[in-house]
Amino acid sequence: MRGIRDWFFARGRAPATAAPRPSASELTRLSGDEGPHGTVSCDQLEESFYRFILNLPVDAGEQAQPALEQMLLQRLKDTCDSGRFDVRSLPRMPSVLPQLMRAMKSDTVNGAQLADLIRRDPVLVGEVMRVTGSVTYRTAHPIGSLQHAVVLLGQIGLRHVVTSYVMKPILMASAGNSGQVVGQRLWDHAERSAHAAVFLSKGQCDxxxxxxxxxVGFTGLGAIARLMDRGLGQDQPACSSLFIAGCARLAAQLTVQASRHWDLPPPVLDALVEQAESTADAMTLPMSRVLHVAQRLAMRQLLAEQGLLDGDTDYAGEAFSPFPAPLLARCRQDLRKNFAEP
Structure with missing residues (x-):
């Protein structure tokens, strides 16, 4: 089978090298600097985010090769469509996770019962004990048991430990030369997205x-990165906005496939399916709307931290958000407080 490199660099064309971080003038263009305050559209925000995550150069402009891009997208589509992508290539979802999630939502489950569930996964036991032994949770008396550690963490702390233990290795599992870079960027966004989703969930969903x-919302993007990296390696070509949008659609489909494989709770799966199949203005599920807005606030936060977006730039999509502007402003402030670099 011809490699992806061949599709982009057919007929003896010299491969393009990976582009450096965009210059200040290019950042202004990515930020959509229009008017006195500057506004970035939803499309601009998403495209900048996908390019950053996939470590792809800025828009190719006249250098783009539409026919070759379409061929590559079709090859990716053939791999991803109809469940052809082997979701078993992703790290496993611990079998204890669904039970643990249900238990953590119950007001009647005590620390001893949670500890009994956690004991079924030795690696998770080690992670809980490691976190509670850190400076953040250090107490005057040594932690003598798993139950003591669970009580010390509390529901919020335990939720963070469990989901981080499960999802971070999955997102960091991108293979190939840029795997660690892509995986870390995916995890950074996932943390911010999850934080914003909790902030916006009050009165909307669990x-x-x-x-x-x-x-889990962008798990499929890591899979797309792996598929591309197998053929491209370090030679990442400039590519068009249409190519980026096509990759995003395929990534959403792979996210749904992976979530079904992991048997995630129905409300989570339903929201991911609606995201993959509907536009933002057509979403009807409260969790879909929460997730959509949280992801984009997290995109904005992450790009601002990386210097790829002016932190004061307005996001035009907020004007069409189902959430009131003051709530979105508070969520942005909360993201800055918890994640902005010192």
């Missing part, structure tokens, strides 16, 4: 399920 949806 906060724990919103947190989980925020973590």
């Amino acid at each position: 906060p724990f399920e919103a947190y989980l949806a925020g973590l």
Whole structure:
């Protein structure tokens, strides 16, 4: 089978090298600097995010090769469509996770019962004990048991440990030369997205399920990165906006496939399916709307941290958000407080 490199660099064309971080003038263009305050559209925000995650150069302009891009997208589509992508290539979802999620949502489950569930996964036991032994949770008396550690963490702390233990290795599992870079960027966005989803979930949907949806929402993007990296390696070509949008659609489909494979809670899966099949203005499920807005606020936060977007730039999509502007402003402030670099 011809490699992806061949599709982009047919007929003896010299491969393009990976582009450096965009210059200040290019950043202004990515930020959509229009008017006195500057506004970035939803399309601009998403495209900048996908390019950053996939480590792709800025828009190719006249250098784009539409026919070759279409061929590559078709090859990716053939791999991803109809369940052809082997979701078993992703790290496993621990079998204890669904039971643990249900238990953490119950007001009647105590620390001893949670500890009994966690004991079924030795690696998770080690992670809980490691976190509670850190400076953040250090107490005057040594932690003598798993139950003590669970009580010390509390529901919020335990939720964070469990989901981080599960999802971070999955997102960091991108193979190939840029795997660590892509995986870390995916995890950074997932943390911010999950945090924003909890913030916006009040009165809309279950906060724990919103947190989980925020973590898994771009799992498929890592799979797309792996598929591309197998053929491209370090030679990442400039590519068009249409190519980026096509990759995003395929990534959403792979996210749904992976979530079904992991048997995630129905509300989470339903939201991911609606995201993959509907436009933002057509979403009807509360969790879908929470997830959509949380992901884009997280995109904005992450790009601002990386210097790829002016932190004061307005996001035009907020004007059409189902959430009131003051709530979105508070969510942005909360993201800055918890994630902005010192």
